[in-house]
Amino acid sequence: MPHTKELNSQAETDRERWESETLKPVLDSHPERKKSFENVSLEAVERLYTPADIASQDFSEDIGFPGEFPYTRGIHPTGYRGKLWTMRQFAGFSTPEETNARFKYLLEQGQTGLSVAYDLPTLMGYDADSPLSEGEVGKCGVAVSSLADMEVLFNGIPLEQVTVSQTINAPASVLLAMYLVVAEKQGADWKKISGTLQNDILKEYIAQKEWIYPIRPAMKLVIDTFEFCTNKVPRYNPVSVSGYHIREAGATAVQELAFTLRDGLEYVEWGVKAGLDLDKFVPRISFFFNAHNDFFEEIAKYRAARRIWAREMRERFGSTNERTLKMRFHTQTAGVSLTVQQPLNNIVRVAIQALAGVLGGTQSLHTDAYDEALALPTDRAALIALRTQQIIAEETGVANTIDPLGGSYFVEALTEKMEDRTLDYFRKIDSMGGMVAAIEKGFPQREIQDSAYQYQKAVERGDQVIVGVNKYEMTDEPGAVPILVIDESVRDHQVERLQQTRDRRDAGAVANALEKLKRAAEKAENTMPATIEAVRVYATLGEICSALRDVYGVYEEPAF
Amino acid sequence: MSERKIRVLVAKPGLDGHDRGAKVIARALRDAGMEVIYTGLRQTPEMIAAAALQEDVDAVGVSILSGAHNTLCPRIVQLLREKGMDDCLVLLGGIVPQEDVAKLKAEGVAEVFLPGTSTEDIVKFLRDNVKPRG
Numbered sequence: 001m002p003h004t005k006e007l008n009s010q011a012e013t014d015r016e017r018w019e020s021e022t023l024k025p026v027l028d029s030h031p032e033r034k035k036s037f038e039n040v041s042l043e044a045v046e047r048l049y050t051p052a053d054i055a056s057q058d059f060s061e062d063i064g065f066p067g068e069f070p071y072t073r074g075i076h077p078t079g080y081r082g083k084l085w086t087m088r089q090f091a092g093f094s095t096p097e098e099t100n101a102r103f104k105y106l107l108e109q110g111q112t113g114l115s116v117a118y119d120l121p122t123l124m125g126y127d128a129d130s131p132l133s134e135g136e137v138g139k140c141g142v143a144v145s146s147l148a149d150m151e152v153l154f155n156g157i158p159l160e161q162v163t164v165s166q167t168i169n170a171p172a173s174v175l176l177a178m179y180l181v182v183a184e185k186q187g188a189d190w191k192k193i194s195g196t197l198q199n200d201i202l203k204e205y206i207a208q209k210e211w212i213y214p215i216r217p218a219m220k221l222v223i224d225t226f227e228f229c230t231n232k233v234p235r236y237n238p239v240s241v242s243g244y245h246i247r248e249a250g251a252t253a254v255q256e257l258a259f260t261l262r263d264g265l266e267y268v269e270w271g272v273k274a275g276l277d278l279d280k281f282v283p284r285i286s287f288f289f290n291a292h293n294d295f296f297e298e299i300a301k302y303r304a305a306r307r308i309w310a311r312e313m314r315e316r317f318g319s320t321n322e323r324t325l326k327m328r329f330h331t332q333t334a335g336v337s338l339t340v341q342q343p344l345n346n347i348v349r350v351a352i353q354a355l356a357g358v359l360g361g362t363q364s365l366h367t368d369a370y371d372e373a374l375a376l377p378t379d380r381a382a383l384i385a386l387r388t389q390q391i392i393a394e395e396t397g398v399a400n401t402i403d404p405l406g407g408s409y410f411v412e413a414l415t416e417k418m419e420d421r422t423l424d425y426f427r428k429i430d431s432m433g434g435m436v437a438a439i440e441k442g443f444p445q446r447e448i449q450d451s452a453y454q455y456q457k458a459v460e461r462g463d464q465v466i467v468g469v470n471k472y473e474m475t476d477e478p479g480a481v482p483i484l485v486i487d488e489s490v491r492d493h494q495v496e497r498l499q500q501t502r503d504r505r506d507a508g509a510v511a512n513a514l515e516k517l518k519r520a521a522e523k524a525e526n527t528m529p530a531t532i533e534a535v536r537v538y539a540t541l542g543e544i545c546s547a548l549r550d551v552y553g554v555y556e557e558p559a560f
Numbered sequence: 561m562s563e564r565k566i567r568v569l570v571a572k573p574g575l576d577g578h579d580r581g582a583k584v585i586a587r588a589l590r591d592a593g594m595e596v597i598y599t600g601l602r603q604t605p606e607m608i609a610a611a612a613l614q615e616d617v618d619a620v621g622v623s624i625l626s627g628a629h630n631t632l633c634p635r636i637v638q639l640l641r642e643k644g645m646d647d648c649l650v651l652l653g654g655i656v657p658q659e660d661v662a663k664l665k666a667e668g669v670a671e672v673f674l675p676g677t678s679t680e681d682i683v684k685f686l687r688d689n690v691k692p693r694g
Binding site: 120121123124126132133134135136139140204208209210211248249250336339340341373374375449452453456460466469470480483485486488557559 | 574575576577578579580583584587588598600601604626627628630631632655657658674675676678679680
């Protein structure tokens with residue numbers, strides 16, 4: 001393409017002229033603030049980006065139009081002019097009664113979707129009365145041990161109308177079963193209910209580390225939910241492939257992007273291998289990214305994510321189905337960026353991070369509350385977080401036009417760089433035999449640990465500034481903010497309901513159902529029908545996970 | 561004869577899997593010339609105290625972000641004392657409300673390091689407070 005080359009060399013000549021004529025005299029008399037400028041991923045950022053930086057890109061092939069391949073500019077032809085993103089605040093604490101009240105409050109305040117945070121015992125598949133649950137019940141989320149708790153959690157919330165996202169991974173199939181049985185009891189049609197199960201077990205081994213079973217049987221459970229939902233709950237997203245936790249664990253933006261998308265490819269490969277129809281199950285795979293501090297890097301990350309996914313679905317898997325190619329994702333602002341020091345500053349951080357998510361074209365968004373570096377959010381802090389999204393949507397005007405940063409020399413160059421670096425990681429992981437094999441070797445885990453350590457060192461050197469922590473500190477901070485305290489009595493309350501449930505249920509039916517589940521697991525049949533039957537007769541989460549542990553064993557993390 | 565290196569057990573009790581902090585601290589202490597043993601995730605206070613005794617450590621650095629510190633930390637201190645490890649320091653790092661700090665210290669926790677602490681401050685604290693052995 002001689003034409004492009006000509007343009008490219010003209011752009012370079014122009015730039016060289018500017019550097020010698022205009023820039024150099026100024027640099028000689030007024031040096032810049034720093035020798036080099038780095039973003040939060042410790043990547044160098046250049047002084048200026050010009051047409052020379054995007055000369056290798058082709059508008060229609062690489063950038064294009066919203067709603068068209070490769071979807072760099074978004075998956076909807078109308079952007080947010082048609083429909084705003086879903087404001088989906090993650091909430092859950094204490095008892096199901098308390099969380100149910102918080103859900104209703106958030107819906108009354110204009111929130112448009114729900115998102116459940118479960119406590120650590122639930123995430124690990126233990127009941128509230130397990131000795132391992134002591135001190136943890138209702139602390140980091142809501143406590144759910146059986147269908148009886150789930151019935152209270154969604155009491156008065158019509159599951160056919162409200163979409164609910166559930167952050168649950170190792171025991172995800174059990175919580176999905178509970179959700180479906182509650183929906184059924186409400187009279188909802190499974191074909192109509194919609195929502196998302198996080199169910200991303202790969203990132204648990206990589207970053208979040210709430211695992212139960214060894215990795216391969218755990219993958220089998222994920223694929224079971226794909227198959228079950230494709231046939232019985234077709235509007236439900238059975239997985240949300242999550243970069244959020246990978247980033248929080250210390251990954252750079254590129255690592256978040258690369259490991260998350262490679263996890264997504266791994267689920268697709270396993271689904272295809274299990275005989276699922278690519279264009280039926282892949283459109284229901286959703287994604288979940290972090291919104292960290294470096295504004296442009298984050299926007300480039302989301303734009304690159306869509307483009308890479310579309311290209312991989314086409315090139316690796318040969319799909320031409322538009323719904324398979326389109327990546328949909330949720331975004332949450334970076335919890336790890338919030339500071340205990342001067343906590344009201346967090347409102348500002350969250351607003352800027354949320355804006356990056358919106359400019360990157362997210363489908364749904366959670367904004368953190370300013371007090372989340374201290375504890376779970378109070379009502380007041382949660383409300384300000386929601387209002388932040390409403391201000392971005394209704395006051396700033398950023399939702400009026402589609403992909404407003406498309407065509408920016410900097411953003412397009414950065415988008416391309418992130419794509420290239422992600423593909424480098426793909427090649428490395430592919431050569432190891434795929435993501436499961438790479439995780440077994442400890443590869444992504446080590447990469448993330450290294451980045452976390454490098455970042456900490458950069459903060460301690462003062463190269464990375466955190467306002468209120470290593471610059472502009474105050475010894476005498478203005479008044480402390482009130483925080484939410486979860487009482488130990490929550491455990492007593494939950495244990496009491498658990499005991500009542502155990503007393504009232506048909507013990508024989510529970511034993512039978514658990515036996516049937518074990519047999520399904522042993523024979524490598526789909527475990528979802530037997531899980532639903534067990535949940536229906538009030539087998540507890542702990543009992544069901546324990547039955548599966550008997551068959552699958554437990555994961556022990558090697559030292560990396 | 562070279563001076564005995566400070567030995568630290570970095571421990572992660574409870575169900576929480578957020579180990580970024582524990583791993584960063586372990587590496588920083590190692591880089592500062594200390595001997596560090598990391599327990600891995602989900603250790604009970606009993607397992608932690610047993611490991612501390614077996615490894616003959618000078619300090620146990622506990623990382624808790626889940627809010628379970630009031631239950632877990634005093635028990636670790638108590639178990640160490642029962643094993644006769646009277647000089648073994650117990651340090652806590654993580655998300656701990658200010659109101660809990662004084663209470664934890666009264667129950668034998670030597671120091672509580674809140675978010676934003678520099679790893680250098682932790683190294684210094686250990687160097688200043690670990691009792692030299694005869």
